[in-house]
Amino acid sequence: MKTSIIWFLLFVVPCALNAQTKLKVVTTLNYLKYIVEEVGGDRVEVIALANPKQDPHYVTPTPRMNEITHGADLFIENGLSLDLWAKNVLDASGNPRIQRGTPGHLVATSNVPLRELPSEISRSWGDIHPQGNPHCWLDPLNVQIIARNIGERLAEIDPHNAARYSEQTTAFVERISSLLFGERLLKTIGPKAGDILTRKVKSGTLFEWLRERNLLGLLDGWMAQAADHWGMKVVSYHKTYVYFASRFGLNIIGELEEKPGIPPPPQRRDAIVEQVVANQVRVILNYNFYSREAADYVASKTGARVVITYIDVGASEEIPTYEALISYLLRHIMNP
Numbered sequence: 001m002k003t004s005i006i007w008f009l010l011f012v013v014p015c016a017l018n019a020q021t022k023l024k025v026v027t028t029l030n031y032l033k034y035i036v037e038e039v040g041g042d043r044v045e046v047i048a049l050a051n052p053k054q055d056p057h058y059v060t061p062t063p064r065m066n067e068i069t070h071g072a073d074l075f076i077e078n079g080l081s082l083d084l085w086a087k088n089v090l091d092a093s094g095n096p097r098i099q100r101g102t103p104g105h106l107v108a109t110s111n112v113p114l115r116e117l118p119s120e121i122s123r124s125w126g127d128i129h130p131q132g133n134p135h136c137w138l139d140p141l142n143v144q145i146i147a148r149n150i151g152e153r154l155a156e157i158d159p160h161n162a163a164r165y166s167e168q169t170t171a172f173v174e175r176i177s178s179l180l181f182g183e184r185l186l187k188t189i190g191p192k193a194g195d196i197l198t199r200k201v202k203s204g205t206l207f208e209w210l211r212e213r214n215l216l217g218l219l220d221g222w223m224a225q226a227a228d229h230w231g232m233k234v235v236s237y238h239k240t241y242v243y244f245a246s247r248f249g250l251n252i253i254g255e256l257e258e259k260p261g262i263p264p265p266p267q268r269r270d271a272i273v274e275q276v277v278a279n280q281v282r283v284i285l286n287y288n289f290y291s292r293e294a295a296d297y298v299a300s301k302t303g304a305r306v307v308i309t310y311i312d313v314g315a316s317e318e319i320p321t322y323e324a325l326i327s328y329l330l331r332h333i334m335n336p
């Protein structure tokens with residue numbers, strides 16, 4: 001009798017609690033929160049620290065952030081020196097389970113193929129992007145990698161629900177593939193269609209490969225939208241859209257910003273005006289958290305259109321999801 005009570009207290013009670021208690025996950029950015037919710041489903045409770053309407057490079061840690069992270073089971077950051085401010089939050093959290101190097105800490109982008117590595121870019125950009133361009137989530141193929149990283153880590157710290165995390169990760173990854181290529185094309189190609197098409201996109205041979213097989217007419221979704229405007233020239237405020245542009249065929253001919261964080265001086269604006277005219281650029285991308293004064297100036301001199309863009313989920317009521325963020329960008333940039 002005594003043994004069974006001890007067994008009950010030691011095993012049954014903790015298991016029952018475990019089955020009900022959700023994993024507490026804290027993310028730096030809102031797009032990460034969205035992915036954790038998709039992959040973790042009802043097993044997770046997620047809070048994002050940054051305001052999605054603000055520049056993710058510059059977030060001021062607050063005592064409230066320290067409180068939130070104090071009880072977290074898992075802390076997820078974008079990494080690549082974008083959310084460096086996370087270190088201050090971790091230091092002040094008093095939570096040893098989520099410190100760097102522990103299973104409770106994840107850099108979501110650790111294996112994403114990077115652009116603008118320090119050796120490839122001018123030193124002037126080194127200050128703000130010292131590890132390469134960190135805005136990699138704006139390429140849906142990278143978000144699939146990030147979702148897998150998150151799914152695997154959830155399974156590691158909560159093995160009881162590993163199968164569920166795996167299923168939900170697969171569902172999310174497949175949904176992104178469907179939005180990228182269209183359901184009809186995926187069904188026609190059959191099993192592994194998402195992987196096959198991803199390889200073709202990455203090698204820059206998607207359209208050619210589909211054309212050779214008479215499948216181009218079945219292409220739908222984001223890649224079909226992009227195909228209609230491939231090579232479109234744009235000007236951007238900051239180097240935020242290099243991954244998005246590369247995936248969807250935009251040609252960014254220059255940035256308004258000469259030095260990160262410093263509004264473009266008059267001579268810079270005039271140099272961009274010349275480039276916009278010479279390249280017949282029709283669209284200037286200006287983020288919601290930057291002044292649009294320089295963009296408006298260039299537009300007034302050239303007739304180009306200013307498109308207000310976002311980079312995080314939840315930055316506007318129109319973009320409550322990652323899928324909506326990518327759809328918004330494609331729609332507003334490519335269909336003026």
Ligand SMILES: [Zn+2]
Nearest residue numbers: 057128239240
């Ligand atoms: Zn940046």
